[in-house]
Amino acid sequence: MTEAGKTPWHLWVVGIASFFWHCIPVSDYIGFKTKAAWYLEGAGLKPEQIAWVDAYPIWADAGWALGVWGAMAGSLLLLARSRHAVTAFIVSLVGLAIMSLYQVGMQAAEYKALFGDSILMFLGFIWIVAIALFFYARAMKAQGVLR
Template structure:
């Protein structure tokens, strides 16, 4: 008989904080894709056109990144080992999104938004990789089933 592994307190902290963090990304994605005028009013018409001009594959990358992270956070909270896979999917989605935004349209991005997207995306990368490593470590310890 295997002994149940007690849930460490930090799993709840990481899970809840990451869920809130990723909920903001999900809200941004949803409001942008639904064309919510009140939400998009913070952007210039040129910036709004930028968001709606993404090709399908870049939108798929954005969706995988956002929803993979949100799912990963939820799976952490229910102690599922599949959180690791969800964060891997999110990393793949973020990479696809970055290829489009920074690899193919860097000059346009910088002209319209300045350095903020690059800095914020670097923060997203750091958080996402940390979440993946955390989930992988908890799965290895038997905390995630």
């Protein structure tokens, strides 16, 4: 247990890094959903990639939203020292699981063909970060840092 009212320095490092890391998927989500030219052109997305994402079934699209916004909420709640960061990171993991089920479990060949072989390694890295953030928030809650 940490000293009452004392926030460990690493919470700020992890929270700020998490916030900036999750600005990327938030930009992706907003850019795709609004069809923002700055995003679609800047990301170098091909029309067939955009069409594939646009064709997500509603449940996969909902998973994407849960993953993105749950993770950003978790980051902000972590910085606010709220115990609800743990729940938000769980929501993000559920969303990531739904998206992974669709992208890798049901559409793996097309997913790799459209986005390249390295997309699966990047997805694995996303999983590692998401799980680590959940366990970090849970540990901070158990130590009484998150209220």
